[in-house]
Amino acid sequence: MSDDVILEAKGLARSFGGIKAVDGVSFELKANQVLGIIGPNGSGKTTLVNLLTGFVKPDQGQILYKGQDVTGLPPYKVAALGMARSFQMVKPFYELPAFKNLIIPLFSSRVRRLAGGKYGDRDAVAKDLLEEVGFERDSQVITQRAGSLPHGYLKRMELAKCMALRPDLYVLDELFSGLSLAEVASLVPVIDKLMAQGATIIMVEHRLRELFRIANQVIVLNFGRKIAHGAPQEVMNDPEVKSAYLGSETED
Amino acid sequence: MKENDKSAGRRLERIDRGIHARSEDIFALNSWREMLYLLGPRVIPVVALVILGLVAPLYWQRVLVSTAMFALLAISWDMLASTGMVSLGQALFFGVGAYVSGILNHYYGLPPWLTIPLAAVIGSVICTIMLLPVLRLRGIYFAMVTLVLPLMLERIIEATKIFGGTEGISGLGQLPSVDVEFIVAMVAVWAALFGFRRLMNSDYGLVLKGIKDNDRSVMSGSINIYLYKAQALLIAGSIASLAGAFMTHAYMFVGIPVFALDYSIIPIAAAAVGGVGTLAGSLLGAFILVPLNELLRGLGGLRSVIYAVLLVVFTVGLPEGIFHFLQRKYCQFERWVEVS
Ligand SMILES: Nc1ncnc2c1ncn2[C@@H]1O[C@H](COP(=O)(O)OP(=O)(O)OP(=O)(O)O)[C@@H](O)[C@H]1O
Ligand SMILES: [Mg+2]
Numbered sequence: 137m138s139d140d141v142i143l144e145a146k147g148l149a150r151s152f153g154g155i156k157a158v159d160g161v162s163f164e165l166k167a168n169q170v171l172g173i174i175g176p177n178g179s180g181k182t183t184l185v186n187l188l189t190g191f192v193k194p195d196q197g198q199i200l201y202k203g204q205d206v207t208g209l210p211p212y213k214v215a216a217l218g219m220a221r222s223f224q225m226v227k228p229f230y231e232l233p234a235f236k237n238l239i240i241p242l243f244s245s246r247v248r249r250l251a252g253g254k255y256g257d258r259d260a261v262a263k264d265l266l267e268e269v270g271f272e273r274d275s276q277v278i279t280q281r282a283g284s285l286p287h288g289y290l291k292r293m294e295l296a297k298c299m300a301l302r303p304d305l306y307v308l309d310e311l312f313s314g315l316s317l318a319e320v321a322s323l324v325p326v327i328d329k330l331m332a333q334g335a336t337i338i339m340v341e342h343r344l345r346e347l348f349r350i351a352n353q354v355i356v357l358n359f360g361r362k363i364a365h366g367a368p369q370e371v372m373n374d375p376e377v378k379s380a381y382l383g384s385e386t387e388d
Numbered sequence: 389m390k391e392n393d394k395s396a397g398r399r400l401e402r403i404d405r406g407i408h409a410r411s412e413d414i415f416a417l418n419s420w421r422e423m424l425y426l427l428g429p430r431v432i433p434v435v436a437l438v439i440l441g442l443v444a445p446l447y448w449q450r451v452l453v454s455t456a457m458f459a460l461l462a463i464s465w466d467m468l469a470s471t472g473m474v475s476l477g478q479a480l481f482f483g484v485g486a487y488v489s490g491i492l493n494h495y496y497g498l499p500p501w502l503t504i505p506l507a508a509v510i511g512s513v514i515c516t517i518m519l520l521p522v523l524r525l526r527g528i529y530f531a532m533v534t535l536v537l538p539l540m541l542e543r544i545i546e547a548t549k550i551f552g553g554t555e556g557i558s559g560l561g562q563l564p565s566v567d568v569e570f571i572v573a574m575v576a577v578w579a580a581l582f583g584f585r586r587l588m589n590s591d592y593g594l595v596l597k598g599i600k601d602n603d604r605s606v607m608s609g610s611i612n613i614y615l616y617k618a619q620a621l622l623i624a625g626s627i628a629s630l631a632g633a634f635m636t637h638a639y640m641f642v643g644i645p646v647f648a649l650d651y652s653i654i655p656i657a658a659a660a661v662g663g664v665g666t667l668a669g670s671l672l673g674a675f676i677l678v679p680l681n682e683l684l685r686g687l688g689g690l691r692s693v694i695y696a697v698l699l700v701v702f703t704v705g706l707p708e709g710i711f712h713f714l715q716r717k718y719c720q721f722e723r724w725v726e727v728s
Contacts, residue, residue: 191604215610227602232594239591240598241609258591301610 142167142305142336143219148187148197149360157183159360160197165336167304170327172347172368173340175357176380181340182224184357185309188338189221190214201305216246220303222294224310224340230283234271237282237293238262241300250302265296270322288319295326305336312343320346344372356380399727402720429718434578437675441570448679449566453638455678456573457631462655462662462670463580464628470588470665471620472600474527477534478628479651480518483541485511485629490557490642500561500637504630511629516621523614526603538647545644556643563637573634577671580627585667587623596620654678661702663709672711 186192190211269292341347348368356364358380489507662673
């Protein structure tokens with residue numbers, strides 16, 4: 137393994153019942169890169185995210201994060217090592233004010249350790265984070281019940297929850313889905329900023345046009361198998377990819 | 389703050405009272421009226437209950453003491469439920485606490501003022517260790533285990549005849565007087581209520597409540613949910629074990645009835661009647677149900693029927709629980725507005 141490889145997946149496989157949700161997927165990811173993961177519905181993208189972040193145990197294969205074997209570690213340990221994930225299906229703490237949703241990651245021992253044991257004012261940090269992902273400063277949306285926020289805000293709150301952990305690797309599951317073009321555009325500078333700070337990002341996306349502007353490389357999944365891996369344009373010209381996407385959407 | 393009502397053309401609007409919004413932060417208080425608004429619901433019940441208890445006849449004093457113990461069990465149940473652990477077996481904590489204090493008193497000669505706090509800690513540690521293997525279970529599966537464990541301990545004591553077997557241990561030390569018992573019970577129950585409420589409203593409590601709502605999201609926040617669940621068991625279990633230890637010395641006896649279903653079911657009924665998730669509701673529910681049960685004692689066989697009917701009436705009539713209802717009336721005013 138070379139020095140700047142942050143994540144390495146070797147032959148990951150996982151079945152549910154008879155379905156091979158992920159079937160022998162391997163890849164290497166260098167630090168400070170954006171890796172896109174695309175594929176038709178049900179092709180195993182979320183399962184791959186769950187495997188990488190410890191939410192699902194692989195039947196076979198190995199995951200090395202910063203050279204350390206993290207295969208089979210529980211999700212909270214994976215997150216503590218600096219790999220943060222967002223959920224495709226947002227389920228915020230509906231009854232809490234939006235910013236209070238960020239208290240949980242901010243309360244973790246990882247964040248306390250990074251802060252040098254200083255707890256600080258978590259509410260203030262939470263509000264700052266929401267502002268970073270585009271919540272209007274000192275506005276109602278920051279203190280409003282999370283359950284009454286529009287979908288776009290909840291999605292951005294997912295990103296803020298990840299950012300609260302100050303991770304080295306973000307694994308974002310369809311962050312852009314359900315967002316308006318303007319909302320996506322407003323998140324691009326946020327992602328640029330994270331990259332400038334040295335982060336590495338895995339983005340599962342259906343929104344190919346938006347993804348291809350950000351991603352350095354793309355993996356295409358189909359029926360749980362990796363059918364292509366390379367630069368965005370190169371991958372989209374691949375005949376197998378074209379046929380996998382034939383009849384399913386390439387844009388939404 | 390606002391609620392829609394299906395009835396045609398009208399909508400029930402609920403608005404926070406100005407005084408409520410202002411007095412949320414204790415440092416923002418700027419008049420006696422606001423101070424009273426804030427402290428009234430906290431201080432009046434405490435004072436009223438203490439006076440009532442000290443003037444009541446001996447029999448009712450004892451009823452209030454055991455009510456306070458059921459209130460502790462209910463508060464404990466409520467805190468566990470708020471952390472996503474629905475327990476059908478508060479009798480486990482109660483019974484183990486009761487036996488620990490009985491054993492420390494009978495075999496080791498420790499006085500009640502030592503055995504009770506010790507049993508609160510040791511009892512809760514023992515129960516938490518027993519439940520560690522099932523922390524991964526959720527919902528009904530966790531509940532089933534908690535239901536079975538106290539019954540199992542009962543059988544073990546019966547079969548092995550340890551700690552007096554079915555006879556139990558009698559002649560245990562008692563507190564100096566019923567008045568002292570009553571005061572100690574009151575201090576315990578109010579300290580538990582205000583302490584636990586403060587805890588659950590802190591960031592720590594927020595993590596616990598998060599586990600109930602969405603444990604995957606909490607885990608993705610790099611939080612070891614099993615560690616937090618174990619801590620919640622320890623904290624909530626301690627007051628339930630304390631209740632058991634206290635009753636051991638109030639009755640001067642401990643035996644297998646401490647694992648009875650009553651100690652598991654009544655706390656849940658109390659929380660349901662009073663209002664789940666507030667801790668105060670559980671206390672209120674206990675102070676309604678347990679004395680009511682005593683009042684109905686004269687009715688013999690009909691008692692449980694009437695009791696059950698009253699329970700249904702409460703829960704159907706006020707599904708949100710009495711505490712939520714009172715809190716809403718106190719903090720908000722309502723008015724009907726026409727909808728165009
Ligand atoms: N927990 C589970 N239990 C059973 N089957 C599952 C589970 N998780 C995923 N699957 C199955 O695995 C396959 C891959 O699902 P996955 O959610 O990973 O796809 P996806 O690429 O994320 O799809 P989408 O684009 O719709 O989000 C599907 O057939 C799905 O039904
Ligand atoms: Mg998915």
